[in-house]
Amino acid sequence: MKNSLLASLSLFAVSGLAAAELPPLDLFRDKEVVETFASLPVLESGRIKPLENVASYRLLGFRARRSIWLTDNGEMSDGKPLVDPATQKPITKDGGKPVKLNAMEWLLMSWFRPDIAKTVPLFKVDNSSAITELGLTAKAKRDQYSFNDIEPARQTLMEKMGEFREIPAKKQTPEQRMIVQLASNFLDFEMITGHFDFVRAPVGDQADKLPPEIERPVRLSKSLNAIAAAVRGSGGPPMQIPWFRDFGKGALGAMMSGNAEQQLRIFPPGPKVDEVWHGPGEIIFESINGEKEVSAEELAWLAAYEDVYLALPDAEKFKTAAKSLLTKIQNAAEARGEGRHVALERSAMKADYFFYAQWLFLVGFIAVALTWIAPGSKLEKITKISAWLLLLSATGYAVTGVVVRCIIMERPPITTLYETILFIGSSVALFGLIAEWMTKRGIGLLVAAVGGTACMFLAIQFEASEATDTLQQLQAVLITNFWLSTHVPLINLGYAACMVAALISMIYFVQRLFGKIGAKSEDGRFLTRVAYGFIAAGLFLSLVGTVLGGIWANYSWGRFWGWDPKENGALMIVLMCLVILHARLGGYIREVGLHCCNLILGCIVIFSWFGVNQLGVGLHAYGFTDGTWPKIYGYWGSQIILLVYGVILAWSDRQTKSPPAEAAVAEKVPAA
């Protein structure tokens, strides 16, 4: 309640006093300030990371972007700049232009200027009927709503969340899912805006009801133990204490998340004490739940944290306090031998390898396309060289990104589905470039450009839809560097090789369609040979990778092969490669037949890569509209079209030539 009190106070206050007390927003866009806070090491989800990472995924989770415009629609175009509730002036820079905040700036604004943060259209709602169901006026079908937009329906929102959460996820309707998600985002954001309430007003406006011996103004770093004693000594249930409600709310805000793993933990304990870092919220809760008093060390941390807030609105004092907090935390972390990779992680976030790789791949693709305009001309030479350079640097970027992630986490490259996309994307590009280096006929460049662009695009989409830190700690069973660095990369290289083969076959059919290569042409034979090579490589990598996986399972869990969907997916790839190679050797398929089979191989790879994870889930409509299956169907559908064309080609080739002809074996293999 105090939050809304504060918000309404600042919303309607026009007195100069209120405005003077609030720090200007520009302070939190100051390079130095942002840099200091962004570098703060925190413990979240079991690992030490920069605060910037936390800010970034929080914002991504709310609005599927990592930045936000301070306009009434959250975008730059058509958006009117928001008005600062304290000064009643529009928030602009450089003469009227709207302001854009990155994730860290947004988090600082939410912490220190919640009045503005609550007016920003933050929550992305894909389903306007969810808003209508809350009794609010919906904007467009997909739109963004600010905290203050939703606030009037808080009661309804909480009731509905309580009701819908009882429904199993699989059976929720899209509106119900949207409401549950909106409610949890709303509460999370409320905790973020209330993060410094424990300094601002630790017991709300009930300070006069505190026991008289507690020092005023109330500072938890000084009086936490006394307050906790007062709670315990009250005899009755704590909720009957008049000031407890606001005190508890402040503690929740200090925690900054209802998820225990994601609460803000930024105070490293002394070396060799405990593995778990402390956080402001955790310290406050411990004081009232725990059996012993909060230690002086923890109170000192709390004091340092309070100092940062109390330094406001003086910009210089604020900067000094923030920097001194940063230094303290960094030193304490260093003394524990932790947080060594925080700086590297920050630079990786800044470098945004995969984003730039995506664009370089895309431009590389355009360069490759330009080489087709005038074969043999000077233009071809120039564009080819630039394609080489672009794709090389794109691949370099992607590979560097993958390597940096390994260094940050001190483990092999692939542990999650997201990481397979990065790894396979980089591998496809590398395979393409190697093939180009060996053959020098442009096909490798095309493969690298198409594969690289697709995978980087996919990775970025995937990350936005998951909106959780992509650097995750491993489950106990997976912690073994040897197998993670042999079996998993081999399997994924196998996927990559097979996808390259499938890509080449797609290119083959498209070129045949446009008459660039004819039946029995030298170009066609060349493509077939390259594709065949990649199938061979795919077979080797998948087979060895799959068997190694079995051996890992056998030596770790006593089970070589369990017929579980993921294993079966890998086996299907191996079998398809074997079918293609033996059918080819037996003469049952020739050029067109081989390419048809390759398309099926690609479909199988996609199934093993993404489909098998969905099998249980896919039984029902859950996640259907926003899920993986439609994308898989899309891929399969496109391949079936090419396949039909391939079968027609095989048939027409047989008509025009004498046997032996290519038999299309497509129908006997499960295509889709």
Add this chain to the structure above:
Amino acid sequence: MRSPTMKHSLPCCALLVCSLTLTGCGRPGESVAITETREISTHAPAPNIDITSATRFYDDARKEAQERPDFRNLLTWTVPEGWKESGQPDPMGMRLVDLRFGTGGEGECYITLMPGSGGGLEANVNRWRAQMGQQPYTAEEIEKLPTKPFFNRDASFVAFDGDFKGFGAETAQPGYRMLGLIHSAEQATIFVKLTGPKALVEQNAAAFDAFCQSIKPNLPNQ
């Protein structure tokens, strides 16, 4: 020369023919001799003999649960703030109310009611002392037990520290404290017992008192 497609279909057909000749295994009705035996380990649990179907199929526990509400209607009480009812049925099905407190529900407090003297004060106090790993009290020591007002009369109050080994527990839990109140009347004996880690129990001592005070006979509206 045959076409490749035809060649291809040949193995398919062969496998198909093979499949159709395959038939099912033994039919029901016949008599089968048991051939397999195994030795049962000395580490295996001792056999449970002559167990009724109700117990075998977990049906008797449910019967008691059905009966319990009647029993519960005899008393009323107020559950202290932060305490809550245990989700699981208690092992003996004798508790009128079975409460838990503490963050992980380590603290336990329950009321039981036994007809008559319930075995007598001495036996019950010493049973509790045994659960806490303590030597039994002598009759004099029992006499000297402090009392607390309860149910408009006095009830014997006990508080022991020790390693608690509750009913059916495998191992004792160290550093525990037990609070207990025993009230004997002609028709029935009421027990209120609280156990938990020492610090937690101390924190909840006041709540225990409040809880005991809140226990009242459930008088029907006249």
Add this chain to the structure above:
Amino acid sequence: MTSPSSNFPAKLFAFLTSFALATTTLALLLLLTFLGTLEQAEYGLVASQARYFESLFVDRIDIGACWRALALNAYFDIGDIVLPIYVLPGGYTLMAVLFVNLLLGGIVRIRKSPKTIGVIISHFAILFMIAAGAVSYHFASEGSLELVEGRTGDEFRSFHERVIEIEKITTGKDEPRRALVIADGQYRDLRAGDKRVFTHESLPFDLVLTNWKQHAQPKRAADDRSDAVDGYYIQEISTLDESGAALPDEQLASACIAIARDKKSGEEQKGILWEFAAAPWTVSVGGEKFLITLDHRTYKLPFAIRLDKTEQEKHPGTERARRFTSWVTKIADGREEKRVVTMNEPVRSAGYAVFQQTFDDGTRSGSGVKRSGFQIVENPSDHWPLISCIIVAEGLLLHFLMMLARFIKVEPWKFSLGLILAFNAAFALAMWKLL
């Protein structure tokens, strides 16, 4: 490939060695794997494994289930379509055919030249791998052993195989306890009305089994139920959870009705056997008592394990486990030996391997009792896949690198052997540094 030949053996040999047979078998295996994977969604892994991957023939294909597994029903619901015929050879048959085809075609008949060495090596390795699969299918046993801290055990329970056991209560203290065992394959076809009689010369009664259900719960019967046994009847339960996905096999509780028929008097006693029952069914015949249970199969270990201590590490600030470790004492012939079992690091002894599988630090059950679950495996072909994998890797690498060498026109032997050497060195380095 198939040169026209007049005599039958030559024709047969040609057929068994043909690429056609190889391609067909592999393609059918692929189809089998695909369908078997999809059916797991509604039938569970164990049932699908038995039906597709371990069978001689697939007795029926549930197209509807596969359709739903692919979530295609969101576009168009085809309903329940089941192909109830033996059309698809099972995994066992296909593996056997593949073995013969590989042996005759891929090793005996194949043209032997430096160009095919790699292929022959790989074929040999795959043969070895199929053999390893067969050995492990027929001779391996696996199961779990769960221990509370301080307890000792020397038996493990099969994960999926159930048996009915009959134990005679012995009076002598030192007399070893023995049980007669009926494998589940001998009774799981007994639907309502079907009966089978099981006899043993040491028993004073015959055991008649009937009315087997895969997943069931005994329910108290109303007085007029004809199928009631001692006041209870067997209520069959769906094997699907509320969202329509198959329950895992461990959660299924099979049940059946057993009738003990006195060999002398012909008098009958009826009881319900249920996997999750709290206690066995007791049969008294002629002053002797017998316990009859329906439970997972139990295997004996040649040594006993005592769980001394357990420990769990978590990722800081989370509930996610980083490592479970159990300190155990292996007891064999009165000799004690301290061993440590942890994730990815099993203890191997006497042909058995003991793996850390599950862990409970007592917080979940609220009991505070720590327990550790071990997976125990006995597999004669334990290390065969590793050997086979090394051979197949070298073989394929040699073959494909030589192909590549010819494609890019370099000296094949130098190129491929050099790269194989590099590959092996990298792998050895990884093993040395990381394992």
